[in-house]
Amino acid sequence: MRILVTGREGQVSRSLAERGTGHELVFAGRPEFDLADASSIERTVAAVNPALVISAAAYTSVDKAEDEPALAMAVNGDAPGALARSAAKIGARMIHLSTDYVFDGSLDRPWREDEPVGPLGVYGATKLAGEQAVVASNATYAIVRTAWVYSPFGSNFVKTMLRLAETRSELAVVEDQFGNPTSAFDIADALMAVIAAWQIDPGKGTNAVYHVAGSGGTHWAGFARAIFAESTCRGGPTAKVIGIPSSAYPTLAKRPANSRLDTTRFANTFGYSAPPWRDSLHGTISRLIS
Ligand SMILES: NC(=O)C1=CN([C@@H]2O[C@H](COP(=O)(O)OP(=O)(O)OC[C@H]3O[C@@H](n4cnc5c(N)ncnc54)[C@H](OP(=O)(O)O)[C@@H]3O)[C@@H](O)[C@H]2O)C=CC1
Ligand SMILES: Cc1cn([C@H]2C[C@H](O)[C@@H](COP(=O)(O)OP(=O)(O)O[C@H]3O[C@@H](C)C(=O)[C@@H](O)[C@H]3O)O2)c(=O)[nH]c1=O
Ligand SMILES: [Mg+2]
Numbered sequence: 364m365r366i367l368v369t370g371r372e373g374q375v376s377r378s379l380a381e382r383g384t385g386h387e388l389v390f391a392g393r394p395e396f397d398l399a400d401a402s403s404i405e406r407t408v409a410a411v412n413p414a415l416v417i418s419a420a421a422y423t424s425v426d427k428a429e430d431e432p433a434l435a436m437a438v439n440g441d442a443p444g445a446l447a448r449s450a451a452k453i454g455a456r457m458i459h460l461s462t463d464y465v466f467d468g469s470l471d472r473p474w475r476e477d478e479p480v481g482p483l484g485v486y487g488a489t490k491l492a493g494e495q496a497v498v499a500s501n502a503t504y505a506i507v508r509t510a511w512v513y514s515p516f517g518s519n520f521v522k523t524m525l526r527l528a529e530t531r532s533e534l535a536v537v538e539d540q541f542g543n544p545t546s547a548f549d550i551a552d553a554l555m556a557v558i559a560a561w562q563i564d565p566g567k568g569t570n571a572v573y574h575v576a577g578s579g580g581t582h583w584a585g586f587a588r589a590i591f592a593e594s595t596c597r598g599g600p601t602a603k604v605i606g607i608p609s610s611a612y613p614t615l616a617k618r619p620a621n622s623r624l625d626t627t628r629f630a631n632t633f634g635y636s637a638p639p640w641r642d643s644l645h646g647t648i649s650r651l652i653s
Contacts, residue, residue, distance in 0.1 A: 364558065367391060367413035367455075369398070369446065370420030374514040374547040375460060379417065382551035386558070389413065392420070398442035399434060408449035416450045417554060418443055418459040418497075421490070425464070426615040428485040439489035444496025451502040456561070456569070458554055463510035463542060463576070465491045468619025473580070475625045476508070476572040484616035494572070505557055506572045507550075510624055511586070514547035515650050520583070524590045525651065528600035538584040538606030541621040543576035546643035550575060556635035568632040574624035577640030582606075589641055590648065599652035 364386050370376040371392030379388060389411045396407045398420055408416065421439050422428060428435040443459055450457045464487035465480045482488040497504050513519040527534055553575040560567045581589070584606040591601040609618070630636040637643065 364415060364562070365389065365411070365413045366415045366417055366558075367408065367411045368417045368419055369396065372517060373419055374512055374517045374519060375419040375550050377516040378514055378547040378551040379419070379554065382548060382555060398438045401442070401445045404442060404445045405449045408446065408453060408455070412453055413455050415558065416446060416455055416457045418446055418457055421460070421493075422486070425484060425486045425618070428489065429615040432485045432489070435485050435489045436492060439486070440492030440496065443493035444500055447497045447500035447502040447504060451500055456503040457497065458557060459493065459497045459504060459506045460550075461494050461506055461508040462487065462490045463508060463622035463624055464619060465494070465508065466619055466622050468540075468621045470621060473623040473625035474574070476574055476628055483619060486616060503569050505568065505570075507553065507557075507629070508572065508574050508624060509545050509550055510576045510622060511542045511544045512547050512550065513544060513644075513647060515647060516547070520586065521590050521644070521647065521651070524587050524602075525594060525600050528591065528594070528602040531602055533603045533605055534587065535605045535607045535612065536584040536587045537609045537612050538582050539608050539620060540618050541580055541582050541623055542619075543578075543580050543623055544586050544640040544644060545575070545577040545637060546647055548646070549577065549637040549643055553629065553633070553635050553637065556633045560633050571628075573629040573632070574626045575629050575635075575637060576624045576626055577637050577643055578626070579640050580623040581640070589644055593645055593648040594652060597648065597652040599648070
């Protein structure tokens with residue numbers, strides 16, 4: 364199947380490039396394809412003429428978004444709507460990626476898809492607007508919310524921790540924000556499961572929101588400790604992790620205290636659950652430190 368993937372260098376895009384075998388993947392990125400430029404969206408979709416669009420590109424700098432709300436809204440809020448409308452025009456469907464940061468974090472258990480959203484910052488609010496724009500389009504879609512994505516590519520928490528540990532023996536990391544570390548490769552596999560299911564039954568699970576994330580959950584300090592345990596085993600950089608409250612690590616954007624995602628709906632519909640988060644982390648660290 365010919366699939367247009369937005370973003371070339373993004374973590375999910377690069378993982379799709381490895382895991383999307385058997386499909387013709389066409390990656391669109393800047394400068395020719397700019398989500399902040401609606402005309403480039405329509406032009407690219409028409410030129411590539413895909414059967415499916417995977418909307419993976421986004422403005423993902425959570426703190427910076429607080430200072431650039433208009434650009435973040437154009438890219439995360441408006442562009443997905445334009446992409447979905449362009450897809451619908453040529454009869455293509457769309458899988459759109461969204462985030463756990465649409466939730467306010469107030470529940471003390473994993474969030475289900477239909478539970479009330481309430482983003483705490485600009486990034487989450489703009490991603491929520493993007494979801495709503497896709498829903499309002501006449502495209503056939505699946506919205507896949509994921510969380511705490513890491514990979515050997517781009518920038519992410521795993522690479523940040525390993526980099527900081529090269530020069531520091533102790534790191535203070537927040538211990539009161541819970542979520543699901545998720546390998547971008549597992550997201551790619553999940554998206555391939557949707558495509559495989561749709562090839563057999565085009566009506567399966569369309570026009571719905573799903574959660575895909577690493578199984579289990581932890582806080583950022585727990586994630587950091589697991590990163591260093593894996594790194595230590597391979598002779599990589601390590602540091603002692605001091606658990607701290609969020610109040611001791613001020614950031615421009617407020618983050619949810621618990622954004623763990625309940626992934627039951629996706630598993631029941633498409634037959635895929637991501638592995639336990641530590642198993643996937645092991646695979647990525649092995650690749651990063653070799
Ligand atoms: N990273 C995470 O922790 C999480 C991500 N998500 C969501 O998953 C999806 C994939 O995330 P991930 O792969 O980590 O993202 P990355 O931050 O790794 O990559 C983002 C991609 O978007 C592209 N991009 C940004 N702005 C524009 C623009 N104006 N026009 C065209 N392309 C643009 C970037 O292009 P360039 O290479 O040119 O910079 C890059 O390729 C996103 O929708 C994100 O919101 C959800 C939960 C967690
Ligand atoms: C680097 C660092 C961060 N932290 C904290 C800050 C923050 O609360 C938490 C995570 O920091 P980061 O900035 O790496 O993560 P953040 O940018 O919040 O990650 C989010 O990105 C977007 C795109 C998403 O969609 C989310 O699912 C989530 O992955 O760890 C520390 O406590 N100590 C540290 O040394
Ligand atoms: Mg960040």
